[in-house]
Amino acid sequence: MSGLLALLDDVAGIAKIAAANVDDIATQAVKASSKAAGAVIDDAAVTPKYLTGFKPARELPIVWKIALGSIRNKLLILLPAALLLSAFAPWLITPLLMLGGAYLCFEGAEKVYHLFYPHEPYADGQLDSDGDPQHLEEEKIAGAVKTDFILSAEIMTIILAALDPTASIWMTAGALAFAGVIITVAVYGAVALIVKADDVGLWLAETGRLSFTRSLGRAIVKFMPWLMRALMVVGTAAMIWVGGSILIHGLHELGQHQPYEWIHNVAVAAAHAVPSAVEFVEWAVTAFFDGVFGLIVGLLLIPVVARIIDPAISAIRGKEKGAHH
Numbered sequence: 001m002s003g004l005l006a007l008l009d010d011v012a013g014i015a016k017i018a019a020a021n022v023d024d025i026a027t028q029a030v031k032a033s034s035k036a037a038g039a040v041i042d043d044a045a046v047t048p049k050y051l052t053g054f055k056p057a058r059e060l061p062i063v064w065k066i067a068l069g070s071i072r073n074k075l076l077i078l079l080p081a082a083l084l085l086s087a088f089a090p091w092l093i094t095p096l097l098m099l100g101g102a103y104l105c106f107e108g109a110e111k112v113y114h115l116f117y118p119h120e121p122y123a124d125g126q127l128d129s130d131g132d133p134q135h136l137e138e139e140k141i142a143g144a145v146k147t148d149f150i151l152s153a154e155i156m157t158i159i160l161a162a163l164d165p166t167a168s169i170w171m172t173a174g175a176l177a178f179a180g181v182i183i184t185v186a187v188y189g190a191v192a193l194i195v196k197a198d199d200v201g202l203w204l205a206e207t208g209r210l211s212f213t214r215s216l217g218r219a220i221v222k223f224m225p226w227l228m229r230a231l232m233v234v235g236t237a238a239m240i241w242v243g244g245s246i247l248i249h250g251l252h253e254l255g256q257h258q259p260y261e262w263i264h265n266v267a268v269a270a271a272h273a274v275p276s277a278v279e280f281v282e283w284a285v286t287a288f289f290d291g292v293f294g295l296i297v298g299l300l301l302i303p304v305v306a307r308i309i310d311p312a313i314s315a316i317r318g319k320e321k322g323a324h325h
Helices: 002-035 037-051 056-088 090-116 133-162 169-207 211-253 260-272 275-324
Strands: none
Touching: 056 090, 056 133, 056 169, 090 133, 090 211, 090 275, 133 169, 169 211, 211 260, 211 275, 260 275
16 A cells, blocks of 8 residues: 555656646746747738638638648747757857848838838739639648748747757757747637638628627728738837847847947936836837847848849749759
């Protein structure tokens, strides 16, 4: 009997350790995920454009397929890559993080640039040359999953950099997997709600028995375009701010302490001028200058991408097509 009690006590001890580890994984994952806010918001803001031109009945199945692609990106490709990076080349994390930060700055700055200098939008809702709706759907899903891969790579790298470097490989893997799943569920759950909200509003407006529900439905239909525009603005601002912050912190870690120290000193001085809101003012001033820095970097990258990187990629693709023919 005493042996059984001892065994049960050991099992209880193991269960407590396991529960503590799960709790640590979840805590680390949630804290690290908050660092990736800019990329997460942009992911949610970008995805609905891939649903333009499809029948309402196809919207949720398409969102589901994109979400599955996102999970595969994070768990089957990016998670193993992050673990290998952490184990064998941790010194590469900061440069890769900065590369992703530069990409965020470029994407955000390009949206700002095109706001003042509009360009011809892509015909997202048009069928491709063979006129096959199924082919179009597959192309849109593939395009969305590719875009998700870039944003997911940035998200996973930010999370990896925010995790405890002394944690075991299993703790790191668990935190990355947990964060990847909760972010994917949050992003694509939000996308599903966004793309179906106008249908719900239309249904309420047409079938509601009470005048209140009909009015609510009409209000939802009118509000959704404003929400989409607001999401794009918030997503763009978040990209520029987070990208700038990543670059500034990366430069600081690599020994270039300006502009990090200058921004920090200005933020602290501004915070002391408002004693009733020290933490908020310090955060707001830091975020503002991080965003200004990110916007400047992004604008500088636009001609580099347009005149060097894009032509190089086009030339490589042209050679690959020529080799296949």
